[in-house]
Amino acid sequence: MPKLLSFLALLALAAPLRAEEPGAPLRALQALDQRVATIGHRIALANREICPKVEPVPGFSIHALDQYDPKARKIVAATFGFTDTPVVLLVAPGSAAERAGLKVGDRIAAMAGQTLAAAPSKKRSYARIKAFEERLESLLAQGPVDLIIAGDGQARTITLQPETGCASRVQLIPARRLNASADGTYAQLTTGIVAFAKNDDELALIVAHEMAHNILGHRARLDAQNVSRGLLKTFDGSAGKIKVTEKEADYLALYLMARAGFDIGAAPGFWDRYGRAMGPGFLSDGTHPGRGARMEAAKRAIAEIQAKQAAGQPLVPELPVTAS
Template sequence: MLRTARSICAILSLSMTAPAVAQKSPYAPLAATEARVAAIGFRLTTANAAWCRARQPQFGWIWGDPRLYATDRRPEALAAYGADDPDHAYIAALAPASPAASAGMTVGTPVVGMASAPVPDGVGDHPFARITAIETSLAALPLDAPLALEVGAGRIVSITPVTGCASDFRVEANERPAAVADGRMVLVNQGLADFAADDAELAAAIAHELAHNILRHRARLDAAGVDRGLGKQFGRNARLFKQTEVEADRLSVWLLAGAGYDPAAAARFWSRFGQRKGRPLLQASTHPNWRNRVASLETEASAVASLRKTGHPLHPPLIDAAPPLE
């Protein structure tokens, strides 16, 4: 993981500050980043579906919710998406040529019903409760069954998803260049998207987090009894965390190749990330040294190139059986 991202609730910091006087609205850049992440996430998950044991329907969207924003800034936030319904969840981003886009969905479209039922409302007062409930219910649907959405005024849109790796994607309005995966979702900070030189580099960072989900790293670390608190930086805990980081790096290169991105983008991204201005003075014991990381990524890219040169199909070495965490 690209360090540990701050709480997902940090997106609210944009809407709970003092009124924006002579400040540029943060919501348009956020919406633009969500569009990039939706496109990259859809491409990575669907192109590499054959390599994923856990799969889900992929529609090619990211959801938004007016509840994410304080009441006084809600109109400004919704305007960035062309949304005008203050009550219902809406489509915040669409991947080009995705099932949702091909069915005629547009960014800002409110959704008032799913599969002849109300949109799930979620449990508790967490700002992402409704979006989490929506994502969870969609992930449990049959892989290729059409989904009927009621999008207002009695209009019904039928969308047939495509099969993809099991992960959803979100963007957090956080300037820190970081991302995190929790087993079912990949969270990307705005700062990470801003740091990436291009979409291929952003895809490399997202592929790393997706690899954590594909390889079930959170569940495997939990099963190994790894301490996620202060003990994370020491001894066996740090060693096992580092193992998962190395595994995610290796698989990310193959995910890039499988989705048609330049596999060398991973080494480019991590080389720049390791040398970035303001980087920590001390190397975290849970992550490999950036030079070692880049060397490992270049080795994987060379393996991809060799297979392509000989005409052999790509097959990531970690997909069949990742080494045990011990």
């Protein structure tokens, strides 16, 4: 699901704004969001059998005028067709949402009999979207959910069927830096690192790595160990504990990728390019494996997976996939 976006950040990250296409930067970001969400959805569904926790995966995201800077709302409304209802931002291919007939740009007037129309807040707020996501997840946990889609003079009703996947959502964050992180619930990727990925296989590696952190419960484990994430991490042993979780996420990510049909052979080359781009400073605090070590570990995991594929064995990681 998309996080609260700064319109100024969108403009800074997108292509130069042209007078004849004032909404082009927003459309460009929407396309990136669609790409990341599609990969995350594919990984979540393909790995639900090995994930310790699953959750409803509706396969679409919405946005509302509330979440945008009031100064930018005129151009946002014109670009996405906002009125007083949330609008579908993206739909993942092959998802329950796509099968139900939901389309990008659909205006959702009601969910399970409750109207969603409301005047946008005067200040930028993500509360409306958060409430929608939480209620939708709760309803899908109980069964099918009816959505009423507003039309030009005639509304239509679609029924969203429950579908589960690994419990890790994916977010796109507008930022130039090459970064990705996991907070236990969301796998977050910057637009900078999405652009850095040469293809969807490399992007899937990044998404899978952060999802692996959430699947393995790394945030909770490190918190329970009182791990420092600031300057003290290099002196109190915290760096080594963080490094262990990075190695585990690197390993599990390749299984998540393989089970979802992505090319795991992209991993060594990506870690090589990424390590060179980040420079030695990134690796000097001891929280991540070195560039060469990361590449070699990827090659070993790839050989392990390929051997199982050749033998017709199920792709179950040797690392226990249980939340800490």
